[in-house]
Amino acid sequence: MSNEExxxxxxxxxxxxxxYTPMPNGYRPGHHKYVIVVGTVMSxxxxxxxxxxxxxxxxxxxxxxAPIKMEGxxxxxxxxxxxxxxxxxxVLDDGMETDMDLGTYExxxxxxxxxxxxxxxxxxxxEVLRKEREGEYLGRDVQTIPHVTGExxxxxxxxxxxxxADVVFVEVGGTVGDLENSNYLEACRQLAYEEGxxxxxxxxxxxxxxxxxxxxxxxxxxxxxxxxxxxxxxMPHIIACRAxxxxxxxxxxxxxxxxxxxxxxxxxxxxxxxxxxxxxxMREAGIDREVLTMLxxxxxxxxxxxxxxxKKWRWFTDHIGRSKKQVTLAVTGKYTALRxxxxxxxxxxxxxxxxxxVDVQFKWMDTTDINAENVARELAGCQGIIVPGGFxxxxxxxxxxxxxxxxxxxxxxxxxxxxxxxAVIEYARNVCGIPDANSTEFDKKCKNCVIEILExxxxxxxLGGNMRLGGKEVDIKPGTLAARLYDNxxxxxxxxxxxxxxxxxxxxxxxxxxxxxxxxHPTQPIMQVLELPQxxxxxxxxxxxxxxxxxxxxxxxxxxxxxISAAMEHVKGEHAKGIKRQPQTV
Ligand code: GLN
Numbered sequence: 001m002s003n004e005e006x007x008x009x010x011x012x013x014x015x016x017x018x019x020y021t022p023m024p025n026g027y028r029p030g031h032h033k034y035v036i037v038v039g040t041v042m043s044x045x046x047x048x049x050x051x052x053x054x055x056x057x058x059x060x061x062x063x064x065x066a067p068i069k070m071e072g073x074x075x076x077x078x079x080x081x082x083x084x085x086x087x088x089x090x091v092l093d094d095g096m097e098t099d100m101d102l103g104t105y106e107x108x109x110x111x112x113x114x115x116x117x118x119x120x121x122x123x124x125x126x127e128v129l130r131k132e133r134e135g136e137y138l139g140r141d142v143q144t145i146p147h148v149t150g151e152x153x154x155x156x157x158x159x160x161x162x163x164x165a166d167v168v169f170v171e172v173g174g175t176v177g178d179l180e181n182s183n184y185l186e187a188c189r190q191l192a193y194e195e196g197x198x199x200x201x202x203x204x205x206x207x208x209x210x211x212x213x214x215x216x217x218x219x220x221x222x223x224x225x226x227x228x229x230x231x232x233x234x235m236p237h238i239i240a241c242r243a244x245x246x247x248x249x250x251x252x253x254x255x256x257x258x259x260x261x262x263x264x265x266x267x268x269x270x271x272x273x274x275x276x277x278x279x280x281x282m283r284e285a286g287i288d289r290e291v292l293t294m295l296x297x298x299x300x301x302x303x304x305x306x307x308x309x310x311k312k313w314r315w316f317t318d319h320i321g322r323s324k325k326q327v328t329l330a331v332t333g334k335y336t337a338l339r340x341x342x343x344x345x346x347x348x349x350x351x352x353x354x355x356x357x358v359d360v361q362f363k364w365m366d367t368t369d370i371n372a373e374n375v376a377r378e379l380a381g382c383q384g385i386i387v388p389g390g391f392x393x394x395x396x397x398x399x400x401x402x403x404x405x406x407x408x409x410x411x412x413x414x415x416x417x418x419x420x421x422x423a424v425i426e427y428a429r430n431v432c433g434i435p436d437a438n439s440t441e442f443d444k445k446c447k448n449c450v451i452e453i454l455e456x457x458x459x460x461x462x463l464g465g466n467m468r469l470g471g472k473e474v475d476i477k478p479g480t481l482a483a484r485l486y487d488n489x490x491x492x493x494x495x496x497x498x499x500x501x502x503x504x505x506x507x508x509x510x511x512x513x514x515x516x517x518x519x520x521h522p523t524q525p526i527m528q529v530l531e532l533p534q535x536x537x538x539x540x541x542x543x544x545x546x547x548x549x550x551x552x553x554x555x556x557x558x559x560x561x562x563x564i565s566a567a568m569e570h571v572k573g574e575h576a577k578g579i580k581r582q583p584q585t586v
Contacts, residue, residue, distance in 0.1 A: 052067060061288075202234050204229055241270075320350065328382050365378060423542040476492060481518065
């Protein structure tokens with residue numbers, strides 16, 4: 001049976017065939033190729049970084065790429081996950097709440113992704129059960145193979161068809177050997193068989209230990225991890241070895257020898273100063289060319305496009321971390337113990353740093369113990385303050401003290417989502433003379449809740465899926481700081497994840513006292529950007545959105561650019577220039 005015949009046959013689900021693999025409309029067998037990235041030894045090694053870097057190299061050559069992350073957990077999305085355990089929740093433009101790896105893909109590929117680029121076991125099983133209830137399995141007993149694996153393959157092929165991808169990059173969550181990811185591995189093995197030779201390649205990301213007591217690199221754990229992959233019928237084509245230091249030639253040889261993967265495809269993915277250096281390191285090692293050869297893609301490559309893209313990217317990487325100038329931004333956040341919870345903020349700082357020629361440092365602050373007495377001391381040495389997104393009452397009073405300090409002392413301020421709401425509360429309390437102003441999120445009985453639950457969300461109960469999520473249009477008021485930052489654009493698109501908003505009843509009072517709402521929903525009274533006039537404060541801006549999520553290496557977030565430029569002025573002591581008046585403070 002030829003591969004075409006096989007693919008036609010497995011599209012059916014009858015008594016005559018053991019296969020169950022529905023084919024989506026528009027699927028072009030043989031056209032779509034797959035790179036499947038799996039982890040061995042341990043998780044958290046940077047499968048997403050490897051996968052997105054390789055995808056970027058292919059994209060730079062003019063190929064259409066589509067990444068997908070497949071999570072082993074049974075949650076439908078990442079919305080209810082604790083950032084302490086999983087890192088930040090990354091929201092996509094269509095409102096899907098995903099793992100932070102999707103942020104890495106969006107940043108490296110400069111591409112907006114959607115729910116099609118993210119799946120969980122929860123989603124897969126929900127769909128299998130829906131089909132069972134609706135009789136789609138034609139009376140057969142529903143099994144892991146072929147139905148669950150069939151559903152997984154369908155997701156991959158749907159993405160390929162929808163995105164018209166030359167190459168789909170599949171990142172399998174967790175580590176080979178995890179029970180919860182085994183269906184994904186089996187589905188990928190089947191996919192490789194069905195699509196035929198030269199269509200699917202497997203990359204094993206592994207870890208080479210270097211115990212301090214021994215002072216040498218040991219490859220045994222890596223070898224055993226890859227053996228585990230072979231046990232489920234998958235032979236890797238590329239091995240990427242994570243390690244602190246470059247992998248020694250001898251160690252690479254050993255791994256190559258024990259895994260049947262030629263030396264030229266055993267790649268040392270040691271620690272580098274920035275993840276943005278990895279694509280170039282892979283290119284230098286020739287991994288991209290190996291992929292093109294194995295997937296027979298050389299004919300689809302456009303050299304001219306690659307030259308232009310490489311030049312742009314090199315400009316960016318040449319400017320990362322090269323500056324002697326430095327600014328320090330205070331970030332107040334509950335999850336200060338875990339940097340992953342604020343990954344996108346760190347990245348946005350890195351992007352702007354390259355464009356502005358400055359090294360952006362962060363000072364992480366837990367605001368639980370901050371008060372009016374110690375706030376100046378705690379913020380000393382910081383040229384800018386960010387109050388990031390967050391939930392719950394803990395530390396909110398300390399945040400308000402930080403915002404007041406920033407406002408009164410002309411320290412550049414950027415409020416992100418919760419930081420926007422806290423800025424409204426601070427202004428209402430200390431400028432508008434409403435001392436009990438608060439948010440219903442923190443004080444249900446408060447009489448002056450300037451931050452209220454959204455009208456449209458009030459009826460929805462429960463924790464999952466009741467937020468205002470995803471990309472939304474924002475109308476920008478001409479002549480404002482926000483307009484200047486966005487080159488006088490009248491309408492922009494920002495990404496949201498919130499439940500509460502400014503209560504419209506208080507807008508006139510806030511505006512009369514000098515607060516400017518420079519970004520609003522086009523039709524509803526939802527306030528999305530606030531600022532202080534430029535003759536009152538050099539940079540005081542808050543947004544109900546999460547601009548950190550849409551900052552990209554070559555298109556950094558204008559709000560962060562504004563904050564960091566203002567922080568650089570603050571270093572030079574020029575921040576008070578042009579300040580003529582103070583808002584009247586009660
Ligand atoms: N807790 C606030 C809300 O739900 C802010 C959310 C956030 O910062 N992402 O509106």
